[in-house]
Amino acid sequence: MEAIPIEFDSKKFQEDLISWFAEEKRDLPWRRTADPYQIWISEIMLQQTRVDTVIPYYKRFVEKFPTLNDLANAEEEVLLKQWEGLGYYSRARNLQAGVKEVAEKYNGIVPSTRKEISSLKGVGPYTAGAVLSIAYGVPEHAVDGNVMRVLSRILLVEEDIAKPKTRKTFEDAVMEIISHENPSFFNQGLMELGALICTPTSPKCLLCPVREQCGAFHEGRQHELPVKTKAKKSKELHYAMLAIRSGETVLMEKRPESGLLANMWQFPMVEMGGAVLPEGLDEHLSENFKGTVENTEQITSFKHVFSHLTWNVDGFIAQGDGLTVPSHMKWVTAEELELLPVAGPVRKMKEALRQRGDV
DNA sequence: CATCCGTGGGC
């Protein structure tokens, strides 16, 4: 299989792409550092996440954990609090695990070979190539969604980019055409092109620095590529979420250490069979919490959409004096609540409480 | 390989 057209001029492509990137690249915070550790952080945060979303998180994060050792020694709860709102929270825990391994096994120096850096937690094929090329100038592929979209158009690749197997086609292609003089600008140029010019819906081909060598542009097929199959629809779940209060404190529980929103905190939740509120909620809760939950009052109702499922949440306040609670729960003051890392649905509940003046 | 794992913005 030959992905690269025989007449493709790699040298000219490299020059056009790199010159354009040098001229037009955005001034982003992680482009102002040469520290492999900080570049690594940016690449993790940018996974499946928009640049505009990442910028403030990245700035706060490197200010809080300026060096690799600062992050290696951080409390997980502090780390997750910094990550709150970014999503895909396992990224944060995997990043710290990887950083700890670099601190212990590599004397604090981020390794510069694909084999070694790929062995770190949370570092896959893309991130490995990105850090290697950007931080160390190593000519390695860094194939993300942008690169697959851009190259599928330029090289007229018709394979389904939703299939894992397809990535290798593009990795091979990049290794054939990558600049060995400036692999950093080459890889970043491909991604920047995908972000600014060769966009999914309305590519700005007349502004493209490499349209002369683009197969899709020549054939007027830029809107047909890439080929990408659709994901299946998500499932729906219904929960009652409870702000159970006693005195000046509210009851919180820590989620399991694996799975959805692992190790994040939440108001205790009860799964409901259907969309209808169950009768006798207080009694059900009182059994659940080994004590009396009373004066339950609904204060909000909302939907929270995750990538693969949807929560329909009814939010309640209740009184829970004298409850005996399991070890993964604890009573916290309003001040302590603000230090706990919580995800989207809990933030919506907190907002509902705030509007009532309850927290 | 298919599924799991968040969030907010754009159309």
Add this chain to the structure above:
DNA sequence: TGCCCAAGGAT
């Protein structure tokens, strides 16, 4: 409004 999307990785 519903769907797609964004610098993916682990299992």
